[in-house]
Amino acid sequence: MEPVFQTVEVEEITECYRIVKRLGQGAYGQVLLAQDKLTGKPFALKLVRKDRTKLKSFLMELSLSISLSEHPGFITTYPIFTHTMDYYAMTQELATAGTLHHLIQAEVGLSEEMVKRCAVQISSALDYMHHKGLVHRDLKPDNVLLMDRDCHHIVLGDFGLTQPVGSFVISMSHIIPYMSPELCDISDEEYLVLHPSVDTWAFGVLLFVTLTGYYPWRRAFSDDIMYLDYVYWLDNLSYIPPPARWDQFSPSAATMLRNLLVPDQSCRHSVLSVLNYINFPWKTDVSGGNPWEAESPVDCDSDSQPIDQEDTTSNHGMEADNPIIIIKEEDAMLTLGLEVEIS
């Protein structure tokens, strides 16, 4: 990839920027609200520690972020690479309303209208990436940045894990609820050939979370009872009621989600398939009869393998709730008036 940015080398980041506060903290660095010392313009400054990140990886993320900026569904990243003694830094447009994660109310979620607005914008952004041959790989509410609190304009950020379709992916050190079954299932000696359907799965989980305020499961793996309940339901749709929380969705929304959350990745529908359901209600109409009658199975090409089914009979029925946990570390820091330390 050709470098498309200007390089700035300074001893300390505060030589160029005035740090206002911390916006977020990641595994490899932090994101700060900063102001350009010359123009006073505010922006987000993403700092990554040099001792935890390879220069090549950082430049790859920077280049990808800059090139995706041309689409309105992605955060604008400015073509500047700053490095100090300890950090690599990139500058981005400020998402003034925070992230989707901050907005979701645990055990409640968001209004259907807002979720639909998000669904349209996220599906368009993901479809754009997929057509460029890229997989985001880290779609979750923390990486959906908001330009307004009503979600009329939202964008995707954080391309630290983004890779081309067909890349080899090794097992991750930790598993999160947004990871697809094939990602959760990579053993230490194996790798997965990356496909856009991992984003489709994460998108399905994100819609579930935003509509309910609950995770559907902790991880899409055979040791998770809620995931096993879901898989068991898929195989017995006509005979058993939906697992907990799924009864909050209208049959249309449940079909939409099941088509995204197909355990067999080759049967997952595209992210744009959600648009077919936009004009239908997504939450259950409690005044009606049983909306769960006459369910049809998940669509799957006739060539595709059937869903891998374990005997989960004994696991049927929920034992644990999974409300989402909202950590507002930066809010707490602000309330306490703590300084953001930065060299």
Ligand SMILES: Nc1ncnc2c1ncn2[C@@H]1O[C@H](COP(=O)(O)OP(=O)(O)OP(=O)(O)O)[C@@H](O)[C@H]1O
């Ligand atoms: N452009 C931005 N405007 C406002 N806030 C931002 C912006 N970019 C990131 N943030 C905040 O910083 C947090 C971390 O950002 P980001 O995910 O890019 O960093 P990261 O180090 O890759 O994090 P992680 O390791 O969790 O993936 C976001 O969840 C968000 O709260």
